[in-house]
Amino acid sequence: MSDPGKIVYFLILFDRDVGEQVGLWEFTDSTAAVAAYTAEEEKYVSQPHMDIVLLGSSNIETVQKTHGNYFESDTDWIASLDTITDLDALSQLSQRSKRNRKAAPARAS
Numbered sequence: 001m002s003d004p005g006k007i008v009y010f011l012i013l014f015d016r017d018v019g020e021q022v023g024l025w026e027f028t029d030s031t032a033a034v035a036a037y038t039a040e041e042e043k044y045v046s047q048p049h050m051d052i053v054l055l056g057s058s059n060i061e062t063v064q065k066t067h068g069n070y071f072e073s074d075t076d077w078i079a080s081l082d083t084i085t086d087l088d089a090l091s092q093l094s095q096r097s098k099r100n101r102k103a104a105p106a107r108a109s
Helices: 030-043 060-066 074-079 087-103
Strands: 008-015 020-027 050-057
Touching (some): 008 030, 030 050
Antiparallel strands (some): 008 020, 008 050
């Protein structure tokens, strides 16, 4: 477990078209983290379906809780809804998730 007083930076690359995380890097130096973030933004500037996210936290577990959508595929997400027994409700949630992902605004460059 990380030192709770020390910030660790996590750079996440998420492909909204396939609904999966395609990259995860950890940095202890903020300058290196921002440089890596900038490089990824430049690399994917013409691909608005790619989310490049830089987060700071004391540990990866907190990031996974607060930004869980970047750590689960659509299949994992649907499987985690096993407490829902109404198939119509599950279908509506799945369709809403797909619409939200397609409607996500492009990042300003």
